[in-house]
Amino acid sequence: MSAERGTNRDSEFSNSDLRLAILSRGPRLYSTRRLVEEARKRGLDPYVADPMKFSLFVADGRIDVLHNGEPFNFDAVIPRIGHSITKHGVAVLRHLEQLGIWTANSGGGILQSRDKLHASQILARNRLPVPRTTYVRDIIDVETAVDFVGGLPVVIKVTQGTQGQGVFLRHTLREAKNLVQGLLLTGRAVLVQEYIAESHGKDIRALVVGDRVVASMRRRARGREFRSNYHLNGTVENVDLTPEFEEAACRAARVLGLHVAGVDLLESDDGPLVLEVNSSPGLEGIEKASGVNVAGEIIDYVMSETEFSEVDLDQLLRTVPGAGVLSLQIRNHPNVVGKPLASLFKSGSEIPVFALSRDNTLIWNPPNEIQLRWDDILVCYGELTALRASLRQAILDVPSEAFSLDEPEETNA
Numbered sequence: 008m009s010a011e012r013g014t015n016r017d018s019e020f021s022n023s024d025l026r027l028a029i030l031s032r033g034p035r036l037y038s039t040r041r042l043v044e045e046a047r048k049r050g051l052d053p054y055v056a057d058p059m060k061f062s063l064f065v066a067d068g069r070i071d072v073l074h075n076g077e078p079f080n081f082d083a084v085i086p087r088i089g090h091s092i093t094k095h096g097v098a099v100l101r102h103l104e105q106l107g108i109w110t111a112n113s114g115g116g117i118l119q120s121r122d123k124l125h126a127s128q129i130l131a132r133n134r135l136p137v138p139r140t141t142y143v144r145d146i147i148d149v150e151t152a153v154d155f156v157g158g159l160p161v162v163i164k165v166t167q168g169t170q171g172q173g174v175f176l177r178h179t180l181r182e183a184k185n186l187v188q189g190l191l192l193t194g195r196a197v198l199v200q201e202y203i204a205e206s207h208g209k210d211i212r213a214l215v216v217g218d219r220v221v222a223s224m225r226r227r228a229r230g231r232e233f234r235s236n237y238h239l240n241g242t243v244e245n246v247d248l249t250p251e252f253e254e255a256a257c258r259a260a261r262v263l264g265l266h267v268a269g270v271d272l273l274e275s276d277d278g279p280l281v282l283e284v285n286s287s288p289g290l291e292g293i294e295k296a297s298g299v300n301v302a303g304e305i306i307d308y309v310m311s312e313t314e315f316s317e318v319d320l321d322q323l324l325r326t327v328p329g330a331g332v333l334s335l336q337i338r339n340h341p342n343v344v345g346k347p348l349a350s351l352f353k354s355g356s357e358i359p360v361f362a363l364s365r366d367n368t369l370i371w372n373p374p375n376e377i378q379l380r381w382d383d384i385l386v387c388y389g390e391l392t393a394l395r396a397s398l399r400q401a402i403l404d405v406p407s408e409a410f411s412l413d414e415p416e417e418t419n420a
Contacts, residue, residue, distance in 0.1 A: 025310060026080065028054045030096065031087040037291040039087060041302035049306055054081065058088060058096045070105055083109040083313040085267070085305065086117065087287050090167075093121055109313045111305070116264030117286040124166045124198060126263060126284060133262040134367060135255060136280050138162075138273065139201040146188045152199040153183060159202075163187060166196040176202065203280065206273040210282060211246060213256035213270045214293050214301055217308050220253045222299035224292065243296035255279040258367070266312075267305055269293075333394055335385040340402045348385075349375035351401035359389040 027046055031039040034055040046053040056074050064071040072079045084103055088096035100114035120126050130137050141152035153161055163186050165173035173195070177183040183199070190197045208228035213220045225246040248256070252272055259281045260268035269288025273280040290301050337344060343351065352358055363373040364384040370377070379385075387394055 025051055025313060026054075026082045027051050027085070027306075027309065028056050028079070028081040028083070029085045029087060030056055030058045030099070032057050032059065032089055032092070033087075036087075038289055038302070041290050041294070042085060042087075042305065045300070045303040045306045048303075049310065051306070051310075058086075058092060058099050061099045061102075063099065063102045070102065072099075072102055072106065079103075081108060083111070083309055085111045085309060088117060089287070090121065093117065109309075111267050111309055112265050112286050113317075120263050120265060120268070120284045120286045122166055123164065123283065124196065127198075129262055130259060130281050130284075133258070135259055135262065136278065138203060138280050138282065141199045142166075143187055143197045143199055144191070146184055146191065149184045149187050149199065150180060153180060156199055156201040159183070162200040162202050163190075164198050164200060165190060166198060203273045203275050205276055206280075209274070211248070211252065211272040211274065211279075212288070212293060213248060213252065213272060214288060214299075215256050215260040215265075215268045215270055216301075216304045217266060217312070218257055218261065220248060220256050221304040222293050222297040222301050223248050223252075223256075224296035226292075243292045245297045252279045255281055259284050266308070329390050329392060331388070331391045333387045333391065333398070335387065335398060335402075337379050337383040337385070338381050341381070343379055343402060344381050346379055347376050348373055348379060352397050359387045359394060360385050361388055362386040 029039060029042055029046075033039055034043075039055060043053050043055065056079070060075050061079070062073040062076070064073070084100070086096065086100055088100070097114040097118055100110055100112075100117070104110055104113060119129060124140075124142055127137050127140050139156040141148075141155050143149060143152050153159060159180065160176055160178040161183055163175045163177055163183060167173075175186055177186055187197050187199070210226055212224050212226060214222045223246050224243045227242045227244075229241060255272060256270040256279075259270050260266070263284050263286075265284065265286055267286075267288070269285040271282040271285070273282050293299070294301050348360060348363075349358060358375055361372060362385075363370040363377070364386065365380060365382070387398070
């Protein structure tokens with residue numbers, strides 16, 4: 008479809024110089040139309056760009072991009088990347104990011120959220136509650152997987168799917184094995200997931216913008232269908248979330264690197280479970296159910312945030328020979344638990360730790376006297392060879408001369 012450019016600048020809001028593009032193949036889709044409408048109300052002139060019509064150029068010392076053969080000169084982009092063009096859409100987004108164009112969701116965040124296994128791994132690693140899940144690569148693993156997730160019935164899904172596609176409920180082991188075998192034969196990667204009986208046929212969609220939930224709804228399936236997706240004829244209703252559910256939704260979007268996300272939550276007897284995180288959430292159902300102007304919230308967020316760009320510190324430091332970022336998980340080195348941070352480094356030297364992750368929070372520039380805990384994670388920066396030598400000496404309590412320091416450079420650990 009051809010790109011469309013808004014021309015109406017009559018607005019109750021003051022005009023802005025922000026050049027905004029919306030990456031979407033469907034300029035007439037509800038979500039895209041609403042974003043254009045709200046952008047125009049705020050004095051913007053939004054441009055709807057088809058992600059499939061970009062040309063990306065890389066040459067010595069520079070990169071460039073064209074859209075429909077014309078220069079693409081915009082300050083900010085809101086990606087609405089369809090699942091079928093994820094690979095190309097992410098390539099475009101990453102190119103735009105390298106050009107310094109602000110993006111509402113990064114290419115990396117979109118990729119992480121669309122791989123259900125990877126997303127679950129990241130969520131669980133960050134102590135977010137998720138349903139028990141097993142990755143299955145052979146039919147002989149099905150019985151073990153069913154036992155691990157708590158027994159029958161089980162939810163079986165492919166690792167990459169959207170809007171309820173590729174998600175099945177099976178009540179017997181034979182049915183589960185037959186389905187898994189069929190999916191594996193088609194080359195799909197398969198997950199066996201815990202079935203939450205108390206949440207059958209319903210879930211909660213929380214729309215996160217920035218670092219807050221701006222709208223939420225409960226979705227219910229019709230008839231015998233257990234998938235509650237709005238596009239599968241499910242019903243929707245407004246719901247007020249408890250702080251526990253809001254925190255789970257915001258943290259899920261945050262750890263996956265998404266600024267705009269639809270977080271699907273299950274209501275279990277033990278509290279919220281994060282089911283999936285959608286990087287291009289539909290706006291129609293949630294706007295109608297909640298009565299919230301979600302599109303306006305997104306545009307307001309974009310207008311307020313485009314002056315600031317996020318920095319990949321590791322990538323930035325790679326421009327300095329030998330420098331980089333290392334992370335150190337204290338749980339792997341119990342001999343330093345209880346010691347002050349300063350004890351890991353030579354007396355009088357600068358402490359190269361710019362953040363300490365503890366209890367789902369970050370302590371920036373932690374004080375030297377802070378005592379290390381078992382579940383702490385240190386994020387260090389600096390010259391990698393010296394950094395490794397210092398950390399090894401503290402961790403293993405042996406002289407740094409015992410180690411060879413001429414190993415290949417690394418930028419992350």
